[in-house]
Amino acid sequence: MRLAGKVCFVTGAGSGMGRAAALAFSREGAAVGAMDLKAEAVAETVAQVKKAGGKAVALSGDVSKEADVRRAIEDAVKAYGALHVLYNNAGIFPGDDHSVIDTDEAVWDKVFAVNVKGVAFSCKHGIPHLIRSGGGSVINIASFVALVGCSVPQDAYTASKGAVIALTKSLAVQFGPKGVRANAICPGPIETPLLTQWLLKEPKEKAKRLNRIPMGRFGKPEDIVNLGLYLACDESSWTNGAALVADGGITANYF
Numbered sequence: 001m002r003l004a005g006k007v008c009f010v011t012g013a014g015s016g017m018g019r020a021a022a023l024a025f026s027r028e029g030a031a032v033g034a035m036d037l038k039a040e041a042v043a044e045t046v047a048q049v050k051k052a053g054g055k056a057v058a059l060s061g062d063v064s065k066e067a068d069v070r071r072a073i074e075d076a077v078k079a080y081g082a083l084h085v086l087y088n089n090a091g092i093f094p095g096d097d098h099s100v101i102d103t104d105e106a107v108w109d110k111v112f113a114v115n116v117k118g119v120a121f122s123c124k125h126g127i128p129h130l131i132r133s134g135g136g137s138v139i140n141i142a143s144f145v146a147l148v149g150c151s152v153p154q155d156a157y158t159a160s161k162g163a164v165i166a167l168t169k170s171l172a173v174q175f176g177p178k179g180v181r182a183n184a185i186c187p188g189p190i191e192t193p194l195l196t197q198w199l200l201k202e203p204k205e206k207a208k209r210l211n212r213i214p215m216g217r218f219g220k221p222e223d224i225v226n227l228g229l230y231l232a233c234d235e236s237s238w239t240n241g242a243a244l245v246a247d248g249g250i251t252a253n254y255f
């Protein structure tokens, strides 16, 4: 098993790619501290992990609140005695986030609080444990939209994911010498509730986006989680400071 003996902290573990990561990490032998804003959703993730024979503890809280993140990480360490992986996946993509010229200040605050401060708080309280455990891996979920412009903008979201990539590189340089690697994953559009309940509901909008994907399909949570597994385990011991893209070729596509 690729993660035997490891303890992984996964945020946004109640849905989509966070739930898939919790299940995949536990299948590979990790104990998982699964955190989400929605207590019932994360309890369901933990139930699924346990049903499959894995180990996980449900931690509810809001990643944009430092005290919640600190408590969740302490509870995960109390439950399993150590911490080796931070999978900073919780993120929001609100429908009222548009172009910079028509997006309200409150939207910027909300998006940055969750998508940027949430990652920073997890790193602040998690990295010292990773160092104490003899090293580890920080995996921050960014997005392909931080790498290319989009004519249908979500500017607060895009800027927040750019900040995640920049923060990741700073962490890689600071903590690499202490045995902690930090990498970002930039997913293309993935069929999770975040996308299917909104953008992909509209057949015209769905077709427009599908047209741009050389692989001819949207991503599945496993497409991203497999990259997460690689980054979480020792196979990636020399991968540090990277922003790895998994997007079916979108960012390589001119026409």
Ligand SMILES: NC(=O)c1ccc[n+]([C@@H]2O[C@H](COP(=O)([O-])OP(=O)(O)OC[C@H]3O[C@@H](n4cnc5c(N)ncnc54)[C@H](O)[C@@H]3O)[C@@H](O)[C@H]2O)c1
Residues within 6 Å of the ligand: 011, 012, 013, 014, 015, 016, 017, 018, 035, 036, 037, 038, 041, 061, 062, 063, 064, 089, 090, 091, 092, 093, 114, 118, 141, 142, 143, 144, 186, 187, 188, 189, 190, 191, 192, 193, 194, 195
């Ligand atoms: N789905 C996509 O197409 C796509 C593409 C690129 C990047 N991403 C990124 O991947 C990550 C996961 O996305 P997903 O599609 O699985 O989303 P999702 O909406 O299915 O799941 C996100 C989870 O995060 C939780 N969450 C939201 N705010 C939180 C908070 N403040 N504190 C704690 N938990 C909170 C939600 O309750 C939910 O369970 C996000 O960071 C997203 O920006 C998604």
